[in-house]
Amino acid sequence: MPKRKTTTPLSGVVIGFDFGLRRIGVAIGQTITQTATPETIVNSKDGKPDWTHISRLFKAWQPVAIVVGLPMRLDGSEQALTQPARKFGQRLSGRYHCPIYYMEEQLSSIAAESRQLKQTHIDDHAAQIILENWLEAHTL
Template sequence: MLNLHALAHGRTKAELSGSILGFDYGLARIGVAVGQTISDTASPLCVLRNQDGQVDWKDISLLIQEWQPVGLVVGLPLRLNGDEQAFTQNARKFAQRLGGRYNLPVFLIEEQLSSIAAEQRLQVTDKTAKKSRNNRDMLLDAHAAQILLSNWLETA
């Protein structure tokens, strides 16, 4: 797990009490999950669409207003060996913009294999209910956000 305190303004999870929003950032979609620091639990919330990598800040503002989070967690895509990849900087930029726009502590966590874990979770669900490919992709993103947020809550 990787916490960047520069983004979190020196704050730690131990100093936070309340709701946390987690984001699995992608150029087409952003999976969102909500969690609680008190119970260390997280749930998939929704998926926001990106238009050509342009974040719809209005939708994120509505989530911030509704959930009143005390912090934000963004998945940081790294290679399996821990090295950065081409998309890593996109996620870092998104995290920096989140923190600057909403003046909340932002924590980064390695998101290696969160999408694979979400895919495996949904394969079990798919056996009982068929879903369109688009709906399945959206569920996948929200579940990936939940997994990375759960990992942060459990280990931070």
């Protein structure tokens, strides 16, 4: 059965994140074209993101929404990084005053690896996949 699309009353740039304790992948998407591209990888030390880097991204792109991938097990249950990813999303929303959306993600890093076999870090490509899936599920 195909996933049901939901309507999102937003138009513009959406920023997507693939949260990790050492690296956070970032992708930029557009609601009108429903496309996303990998943007950058933000370093995180001891689970603390480089907020200066993230602030520069928000200033440059001025997104209308934030999408954070929620790492889930294949059976749909939460795993160790699910709650930290949720907390990261809440902090983003609070700091940058944008609505936050979560997208369950399973295997986005593996899918990203298959797209970019020669790249050392694939976190930004995983963020792209998360954001593409969210854009596909949300229409104007």
